[in-house]
Amino acid sequence: MKILLTGANGYIGMRLLPLLLDQGHQLVCTVRDEERLSIDPEIRSRIEVLEIDFLETVQKGKVPHDIDAAYFLIHSMRSSTKEFDEMEAVTAHHFNAYLAETKAKQVIYLSGISNDENLSKHLWSRKNVEEILAKGNYALTVLKAGIIVGSGSSSFEIIRDLCEKLPFMITPKWVLTKTQPIAIRDVLAFLTGVLGNEKTYNDGFDIAGPDVLTYKEMMHQYAAVRGFKNWIFTVPVMTPKLSSYWLYFVTSTSYKLAMNLVDSMKIEVVANDTRLQDLLGITTHSYTAAIDMAFKKIAQNQVVSSWKDSMVSGRFQKDLGKYIQVPKYGILKDEQKLPVKDTERVLRNIWKIGGQQGWYYGNWLWQLRGVIDKLFGGVGLRRGRTHPDKLYPGDALDFWRVLLADKKEKRLLLFAEMRLPGEAWLEFRIDDANVLHQTATFRPRGLRGRLYWYSIVPLHYFIFGGMIRNIVKA
16 A cells, blocks of 8 residues: 655654564655654665645645555644644645545544533644545544653653652643553554545544543652652642743753643543544553563664654754754864774764763753743753664754764764854764764854854853863773
């Protein structure tokens, strides 16, 4: 079957992609920027990739006519606090226009459980998208999920941050709202199980795990799985805005996502039926089992995708490719170089930089810079990295974004997503003479940018010098 997979570089899309390939399907994947499809080169060679921004004008003839089915996995909640519902409606209309030129018989849409009478803006938008997609010239299958629990999922990472960092919590009363979490493994089983199944055509199904829990109970059960206790006290005085700031500063979430999550957390998200479970013969995993499976993946360094790698987790929504050419004029530089005896070992060290490994020198200074960045609305060091020793273009790396990661060329290029009065690049390159070149490039924005650079030149002397020395000898 030839399948169109939208949102192929999203959290769900990245996990669904290899499953569909293993089942023998032919995949056409859509992304906004082909350069940041963070997948293994072997998998990349087996798929067709189309650059399509579903917010922009429809390009006739862009999608192959012989598409048999499609997955709609486009989501805009993280990119805006006000207009994401309008953006999602536009993407749905444009998606229908693209599919009208194909022979697709089925579209599978992953939505949210919306059984409560008072829906949040997020859940209302998901339901509105469903109504738009239902007007397409194909059979629509809608899967409605609540909180998805898996390594790298935003919900899991937020709960993980809260519980691991705060043994004592004073929380808003929305932590008493009921929800029905589902393991990512079960979501993928449903997504693949309905493909081509005519019994699911033109119908919608709630999908959920067996446990109905409050957010408070979820955090207590998380702590129990991890082997510690936590104490949670609720207060009625914490406003949505304060709750959003609380999530933003304590967890790895962005402020935009925190705002939209807080809005949704006031609404009960509980499934009404188990029709699809019965139809497909799927027994869903408990919440504690989902947590256990997530940590097994983390321990084995097998986290396939993370919401943190999404472009909307940083400052730049698109057009990141224009930064891959490091400027040569109007810039300020710090250049370091050292001879390399063992090229492979040094490359391994470079590819491990950031995250838990740290930055090889003055990690407390990097952490301080991350705190300052977050105070000014930046990403800070909250994102870490998805893989401990693998990097792909488009990956988030602390407060950097990977622009280029090519071991054959012996080159890693990072672009800064922290708050700066200018633009910054950090490059590592080993030349043919086995010399490691480490170059920090800054393009200042006006006088403020130059003052910023010169004010931290003394720190650069120690940090960048120590970093390259330790990379070479580590």
